[in-house]
Amino acid sequence: MSEALHRLTDEDLRQLCAALRSGRLSPPFTTLGLDRFVSPERAAAAAPVMQKLFEEGLKPEHLAWMLDLLKADRSQRGQVMDAIDLVSTGPEGPEAANRNTAVVVRELFLSARVSVLVAGYAVYQGRQVFRALAERMEGFPGLQVRMFLDVHRPSGNTSKDSDVLRRFAERFKTKEWPGTRLPEIYYDPRSLEIDVAK
Numbered sequence: 755m756s757e758a759l760h761r762l763t764d765e766d767l768r769q770l771c772a773a774l775r776s777g778r779l780s781p782p783f784t785t786l787g788l789d790r791f792v793s794p795e796r797a798a799a800a801a802p803v804m805q806k807l808f809e810e811g812l813k814p815e816h817l818a819w820m821l822d823l824l825k826a827d828r829s830q831r832g833q834v835m836d837a838i839d840l841v842s843t844g845p846e847g848p849e850a851a852n853r854n855t856a857v858v859v860r861e862l863f864l865s866a867r868v869s870v871l872v873a874g875y876a877v878y879q880g881r882q883v884f885r886a887l888a889e890r891m892e893g894f895p896g897l898q899v900r901m902f903l904d905v906h907r908p909s910g911n912t913s914k915d916s917d918v919l920r921r922f923a924e925r926f927k928t929k930e931w932p933g934t935r936l937p938e939i940y941y942d943p944r945s946l947e948i949d950v951a952k
Contacts (some may be wrong), residue, residue, distance in 0.1 A: 903926075
């Protein structure tokens, strides 16, 4: 039911709100009545929804208020979506129109201002991959960087979990991380316990 209202454009919502508030649009809500303000296709979809809401007790001023909320929510959601970039990497096939992962990741790291979340990395050539991020962290002390990394036990290794973690942390700091300020690092402790049990 609400899908018909979600299909209305911002301008449609503005027009309908103004018409409802001024009295130029009033019940019963019909396609003919609505298509003075929105396209015939959207009027045909929205009219029965608005009529049903009216029959269930919403007055025209309440409908206008609801449509205003829908418009405001849409603009807020746009701001949030503009603030988030999600990048996933993986094998590139012939149909993939992906940009080079290293280029995209570098651009994202260099534009980060508030937070960066890196998940699922098996760290390889970390000094090169994370150089831009380490530089950004130095330039923006408030930048929060969290990494969720795979800490695995080499096959046949029976060391204590704490020793595996210590070696991983030391290797990360000395061999993989190019900066002086370190990110927050998280791992799944069950991954070590599972390997021990094999």
